Amino acid sequence: MPDTPPDASPAPGGLSRRAVLGLGGGLAVVGAAVGLGVGRLTAPEPASTSSGTRTYPFTGAHQAGIATPAQDRLYLAAFDLTTSSRDEVVALLQRWTTIAARLTQGLSAGPYGPASGPYDAPPDDTGEAADLPPAGLTITFGFGRSMFVGSDGADRYGLASRLPGALVDLPHFPADNLDPARTGGDLVVQACADDPQIAVHAIRNLSRAAFGSATIRWTQLGYGRTSSTSTAQRTPRNLFGFKDGTANVKAEETSALDEHVWVPASAASADSTDSRWMTGGSYLVARRIRMRIEPWDRTSLREQENLVGRNKGEGAPLSGGTEFTEPDFTASGRGGQPLIATNAHVRLAHPDFNAGVRMLRRGYNFTDGNDSLGRLDAGLFFIAFVTDPRTHYIPMQNQLSKSDGLMEYLEHTGSGLFAVPPGIEDGHFVLGADGTPLTTRHSPFVGQDLFA
Amino acid sequence: MPDTPPDASPAPGGLSRRAVLGLGGGLAVVGAAVGLGVGRLTAPEPASTSSGTRTYPFTGAHQAGIATPAQDRLYLAAFDLTTSSRDEVVALLQRWTTIAARLTQGLSAGPYGPASGPYDAPPDDTGEAADLPPAGLTITFGFGRSMFVGSDGADRYGLASRLPGALVDLPHFPADNLDPARTGGDLVVQACADDPQIAVHAIRNLSRAAFGSATIRWTQLGYGRTSSTSTAQRTPRNLFGFKDGTANVKAEETSALDEHVWVPASAASADSTDSRWMTGGSYLVARRIRMRIEPWDRTSLREQENLVGRNKGEGAPLSGGTEFTEPDFTASGRGGQPLIATNAHVRLAHPDFNAGVRMLRRGYNFTDGNDSLGRLDAGLFFIAFVTDPRTHYIPMQNQLSKSDGLMEYLEHTGSGLFAVPPGIEDGHFVLGADGTPLTTRHSPFVGQDLFA
Numbered sequence: 001m002p003d004t005p006p007d008a009s010p011a012p013g014g015l016s017r018r019a020v021l022g023l024g025g026g027l028a029v030v031g032a033a034v035g036l037g038v039g040r041l042t043a044p045e046p047a048s049t050s051s052g053t054r055t056y057p058f059t060g061a062h063q064a065g066i067a068t069p070a071q072d073r074l075y076l077a078a079f080d081l082t083t084s085s086r087d088e089v090v091a092l093l094q095r096w097t098t099i100a101a102r103l104t105q106g107l108s109a110g111p112y113g114p115a116s117g118p119y120d121a122p123p124d125d126t127g128e129a130a131d132l133p134p135a136g137l138t139i140t141f142g143f144g145r146s147m148f149v150g151s152d153g154a155d156r157y158g159l160a161s162r163l164p165g166a167l168v169d170l171p172h173f174p175a176d177n178l179d180p181a182r183t184g185g186d187l188v189v190q191a192c193a194d195d196p197q198i199a200v201h202a203i204r205n206l207s208r209a210a211f212g213s214a215t216i217r218w219t220q221l222g223y224g225r226t227s228s229t230s231t232a233q234r235t236p237r238n239l240f241g242f243k244d245g246t247a248n249v250k251a252e253e254t255s256a257l258d259e260h261v262w263v264p265a266s267a268a269s270a271d272s273t274d275s276r277w278m279t280g281g282s283y284l285v286a287r288r289i290r291m292r293i294e295p296w297d298r299t300s301l302r303e304q305e306n307l308v309g310r311n312k313g314e315g316a317p318l319s320g321g322t323e324f325t326e327p328d329f330t331a332s333g334r335g336g337q338p339l340i341a342t343n344a345h346v347r348l349a350h351p352d353f354n355a356g357v358r359m360l361r362r363g364y365n366f367t368d369g370n371d372s373l374g375r376l377d378a379g380l381f382f383i384a385f386v387t388d389p390r391t392h393y394i395p396m397q398n399q400l401s402k403s404d405g406l407m408e409y410l411e412h413t414g415s416g417l418f419a420v421p422p423g424i425e426d427g428h429f430v431l432g433a434d435g436t437p438l439t440t441r442h443s444p445f446v447g448q449d450l451f452a
Numbered sequence: 453m454p455d456t457p458p459d460a461s462p463a464p465g466g467l468s469r470r471a472v473l474g475l476g477g478g479l480a481v482v483g484a485a486v487g488l489g490v491g492r493l494t495a496p497e498p499a500s501t502s503s504g505t506r507t508y509p510f511t512g513a514h515q516a517g518i519a520t521p522a523q524d525r526l527y528l529a530a531f532d533l534t535t536s537s538r539d540e541v542v543a544l545l546q547r548w549t550t551i552a553a554r555l556t557q558g559l560s561a562g563p564y565g566p567a568s569g570p571y572d573a574p575p576d577d578t579g580e581a582a583d584l585p586p587a588g589l590t591i592t593f594g595f596g597r598s599m600f601v602g603s604d605g606a607d608r609y610g611l612a613s614r615l616p617g618a619l620v621d622l623p624h625f626p627a628d629n630l631d632p633a634r635t636g637g638d639l640v641v642q643a644c645a646d647d648p649q650i651a652v653h654a655i656r657n658l659s660r661a662a663f664g665s666a667t668i669r670w671t672q673l674g675y676g677r678t679s680s681t682s683t684a685q686r687t688p689r690n691l692f693g694f695k696d697g698t699a700n701v702k703a704e705e706t707s708a709l710d711e712h713v714w715v716p717a718s719a720a721s722a723d724s725t726d727s728r729w730m731t732g733g734s735y736l737v738a739r740r741i742r743m744r745i746e747p748w749d750r751t752s753l754r755e756q757e758n759l760v761g762r763n764k765g766e767g768a769p770l771s772g773g774t775e776f777t778e779p780d781f782t783a784s785g786r787g788g789q790p791l792i793a794t795n796a797h798v799r800l801a802h803p804d805f806n807a808g809v810r811m812l813r814r815g816y817n818f819t820d821g822n823d824s825l826g827r828l829d830a831g832l833f834f835i836a837f838v839t840d841p842r843t844h845y846i847p848m849q850n851q852l853s854k855s856d857g858l859m860e861y862l863e864h865t866g867s868g869l870f871a872v873p874p875g876i877e878d879g880h881f882v883l884g885a886d887g888t889p890l891t892t893r894h895s896p897f898v899g900q901d902l903f904a
Binding site for chain 1: 527532566567568569570571572573574575577578579580581582583633647648649652656659660663667668669670671672673675676686688689690691692693694745746749750751752753754756763764765817819820821822824825826827828830
């Protein structure tokens with residue numbers, strides 16, 4: 001489900017969609033030398049839908065990779081900026097935008113690809129994705145609070161006056177055991193695809209383009225998406241063996257997206273800073289949640305289901321029904337005990353107990369080998385996109401950390417909060433035959449309004 | 453391509469294939485409660501071939517996961533035995549065999565599955581694969597030298613007299629920088645599938661069944677197989693962006709398999725020990741080869757191609773032709789310089805320069821995040837199956853370590869050598885309705901002849 005509207009409409013300050021498509025018709029086949037075929041950045045129709053060859057438009061009101069149906073694999077990287085130059089940050093975002101626009105359409109990272117020369121220079125693209133289809137790749141960019149305000153309070157890039165109020169330092173939650181090497185970062189890049197080689201290739205080539213300006217702080221590979229973001233997707237299972245994300249906000253729920261995911265124009269008016277650049281964006285909350293797999297696997301089925309508040313096979317609430325039946329938190333059984341325990345996860349995470357708040361979750365299972373005791377280092381890499389973490393994440397996580405019975409089996413080992421700016425509007429960005437942007441002298445880039 | 457022969461034949465000391473199938477016809481649907489459908493351990497035909505639902509027979513002259521067409525994902529675990537009891541080792545191998553036979557046929561780890569009770573016990577299966585198809589899962593078991601002879605020389609389980617001569621301690625190679633925490637192990641389990649969640653689920657449930665007898669020493673996740681093991685598979689690319697495994701031994705080359713992969717009966721006669729139990733087995737060489745990605749990505753295309761000895765786009769040897777053209781090592785160009793350099797990888801790894809030796813490679817790309825300097829911890833998890841590592845791995849690796857130009861960009865950080873016993877013959881193993889083996893009072897298990 002592309003984020004772009006179906007109708008052509010004039011874009012502010014740019015070409016109309018129709019005009020862009022006119023240009024687009026003349027686009028040369030970039031990447032044919034490496035077998036990648038034709039890519040086009042403003043797709044007139046929902047993109048190709050056969051599994052491996054699926055592409056999603058890079059342009060749109062919102063960045064792709066949020067309301068896009070969750071792909072099967074994740075590679076996410078947090079970067080630290082190593083430059084002190086604002087201009088270099090802008091140049092990095094311009095390079096990243098151009099490369100991301102190319103990669104998501106199945107093109108190589110640069111017009112010369114991995115293998116077409118010049119022979120005495122490093123190839124434009126590292127090559128390991130050369131024969132592979134685009135696999136539904138999306139690339140989503142975000143900014144950490146540390147880009148706006150350094151740890152010493154410094155206004156590193158003249159952006160302090162643009163810091164949104166919602167881009168807070170997350171508080172310490174009771175069950176946190178955060179590893180600084182897996183936490184924070186000035187920038188984040190989320191690459192999702194149905195083939196891990198495609199997602200890793202994207203981060204690798206973006207990382208390469210960051211050389212001299214930014215360096216990777218931490219990364220996370222994920223597989224087996226743990227949430228559905230479309231009603232067409234079945235609910236997957238997390239590493240506790242339970243269905244996860246049954247009540248997730250789905251792409252089809254446009255009013256719920258407006259209420260719970262996208263940042264409204266009105267948000268800026270509540271800020272003392274100028275945060276209008278975030279209108280149409282979202283906030284990415286990342287939490288690396290290690291699961292204590294071995295003790296969990298020695299827990300009785302009854303206890304597992306009581307802690308979750310759903311049965312394990314069907315995913316139905318313990319108050320009865322099937323997976324999508326609303327839980328009845330008032331239902332009680334023997335001795336008047338509630339069928340869904342007071343410390344059950346499904347109760348404490350439910351909108352009824354969280355001021356009506358919902359999230360768009362887009363997490364993945366992870367397995368990062370084992371620790372020195374032979375225990376699996378595995379769990380859930382939680383990703384949620386929310387309109388404001390102060391209302392849509394922090395209160396719920398405080399409640400879960402304190403009261404959720406599942407927390408005995410969970411440990412938060414990494415964390416990040418990033419402001420994800422809106423997308424680049426259709427008509428503002430189209431690649432020419434050599435892979436350079438055509439429509440403006442200065443190529444637009446993700447986050448451009450922040451640096452305006 | 454299953455390893456089992458197409459025709460029914462009496463199995464020594466067991467039931468004929470036909471008789472087993474007679475029994476098989478009465479097998480109940482194990483796992484239906486969790487939506488897994490029917491599993492059958494002795495498939496009369498090549499197993500189902502549609503991608504997700506494909507299964508490979510667990511039984512056969514050789515273990516599956518060797519000549520089986522390489523699946524897309526790997527999870528490999530090396531275990532250390534923590535028990536001093538030979539009987540417990542046997543019991544562990546029996547449990548593992550039964551569970552592996554079930555999982556590879558799309559069944560849950562045990563007859564009660566993840567969610568069908570009893571409610572006051574932990575579930576038989578951890579559940580995260582409950583709704584997923586079998587995804588071509590194979591599980592392959594092997595034994596490390598340390599199981600036969602402890603580091604103090606002790607005969608830990610009365611197996612010293614059965615140690616094959618080929619199960620050596622690998623020598624130190626010049627470019628080795630081995631991490632003890634990623635090296636060795638008493639047992640190895642290789643799980644391959646087209647879905648990582650299936651491979652991880654298999655190792656997790658086998659690890660659970662090892663509780664009290666063995667503990668995980670190290671694990672490795674891999675993706676994007678880096679070799680083809682069937683002529684029907686295209687050649688994939690490694691993280692240097694080059695096609696890898698063009699000259700691999702393929703499953704269709706049965707005489708090459710006999711010569712280079714399977715252990716012949718004659719091998720035992722050369723041993724002072726009784727190693728007949730390895731006839732029909734193979735040796736698994738595992739090497740975690742980290743690639744120095746960042747300097748490689750700054751190397752010119754010309755240099756990359758010269759180091760590999762093939763061009764990057766097509767994978768053709770630099771002496772000309774296309775991917776499958778034999779390299780001409782005598783061809784020279786300007787100034788009489790050989791077109792394929794004397795230190796090119798393709799030359800030094802070629803059978804012509806290695807006494808005619810070939811390997812069946814079955815490696816995977818890996819990406820394990822980044823190090824503290826932000827560099828990718830990524831590369832090739834090399835797996836090869838060979839008839840004898842003394843002839844088929846050590847000499848080549850010595851040559852490559854000393855002379856291969858690529859070694860500047862490679863670092864071996866983990867290592868393992870394991871004796872992989874033959875498979876369980878058809879007719880020796882079939883599961884009843886409750887998931888327990890039917891054909892013998894004492895269930896056969898992988899490696900049984902070793903403990904006989």
